[in-house]
Amino acid sequence: MALKHVVLLTTLHYILLCFIFTDATSENHICASSSGVVVSYEWVEKDKGILSWIMNNTGNSISTFILVRGATYQDSELVEPYAFGAAYYPAYIYNGLGQYFQGVPVPLQEYQSLGSTPLGILRLSSQQFWTSFVFTLSPGQLFQIEEAGYLYHDDVLTPKCQGVYQLSYLGTFDFRASYSVIEQCQAFDDAQPCPPSPFSIGSAVYSVPSSVMSSMFLPSFKDNFELSFCTSNALFSLPSFRRLTPQSVHQEKELESYPLEKHSNDHPRSYHRNHLILRIH
Ligand SMILES: *[C@@H]1O[C@H](CO)[C@@H](O)[C@H](O)[C@H]1NC(C)=O
Numbered sequence: 001m002a003l004k005h006v007v008l009l010t011t012l013h014y015i016l017l018c019f020i021f022t023d024a025t026s027e028n029h030i031c032a033s034s035s036g037v038v039v040s041y042e043w044v045e046k047d048k049g050i051l052s053w054i055m056n057n058t059g060n061s062i063s064t065f066i067l068v069r070g071a072t073y074q075d076s077e078l079v080e081p082y083a084f085g086a087a088y089y090p091a092y093i094y095n096g097l098g099q100y101f102q103g104v105p106v107p108l109q110e111y112q113s114l115g116s117t118p119l120g121i122l123r124l125s126s127q128q129f130w131t132s133f134v135f136t137l138s139p140g141q142l143f144q145i146e147e148a149g150y151l152y153h154d155d156v157l158t159p160k161c162q163g164v165y166q167l168s169y170l171g172t173f174d175f176r177a178s179y180s181v182i183e184q185c186q187a188f189d190d191a192q193p194c195p196p197s198p199f200s201i202g203s204a205v206y207s208v209p210s211s212v213m214s215s216m217f218l219p220s221f222k223d224n225f226e227l228s229f230c231t232s233n234a235l236f237s238l239p240s241f242r243r244l245t246p247q248s249v250h251q252e253k254e255l256e257s258y259p260l261e262k263h264s265n266d267h268p269r270s271y272h273r274n275h276l277i278l279r280i281h
Pocket of ligand 1: 058
């Protein structure tokens with residue numbers, strides 16, 4: 001079927017640490033991790049394909065996890081499930097929407113409700129590393145993050161939560177990351193500069209359960225994360241460039257190979273965040 005193309009979902013990143021939910025009538029497809037993190041969603045603007053993932057740590061221990069989700073269109077899989085954040089992370093870095101963290105994971109903080117969703121590096125084997133958002137919730141903590149892109153032409157896609165996978169922190173390491181600037185950064189936001197490719201980064205690294213497959217990092221497939229054992233004192237921090245003027249959401253022109261969407265990621269609230277530290281050799 002021609003539907004077996006890749007559509008990338010985009011993140012709006014209006015991340016909210018929420019404790020109250022009202023819309024009981026919305027669709028609510030659920031998946032859960034072994035540790036009791038329950039993920040569901042509700043539509044925010046269904047006609048625009050914008051939803052909000054609701055992550056609820058119902059377990060009794062701190063939990064670090066990834067969300068693997070996709071979407072179906074007329075009962076066919078249109079977006080192959082992949083880990084949230086594996087697409088566009090370089091753009092998120094420059095937009096102040098995503099950030100690599102170092103050290104033991106800590107529960108999502110208040111300032112992250114306005115951006116800077118944690119990115120992490122996932123170790124699938126000794127030679128194989130991928131990247132995506134890594135969420136950490138304390139027991140009872142609820143986290144909500146919006147995501148856009150659930151549209152195919154003018155039709156709304158049905159989100160499909162494939163799984164919530166529990167991670168274990170392995171340590172913090174330096175990596176040399178190469179990526180497709182066109183597909184992973186400019187396609188999301190050509191108004192922003194992109195990190196150079198390759199760039200070096202220090203990141204928390206996590207092990208994944210054996211059910212996590214490399215295919216779950218599909219948008220990152222042409223990317224390469226190489227462990228680097230060189231260290232350098234040459235640290236510099238990048239300011240975050242947050243667009244001030246909203247850009248309208250417009251849909252993919254053609255479902256060729258990567259029908260990427262651009263959208264507004266602007267929001268009016270102020271925010272603060274840690275500086276992203278990139279390491280250069
Ligand atoms: C989160 O989980 C707790 C415990 O199961 C439950 O009482 C609460 O209603 C859940 N909250 C949401 C928004 O799903």
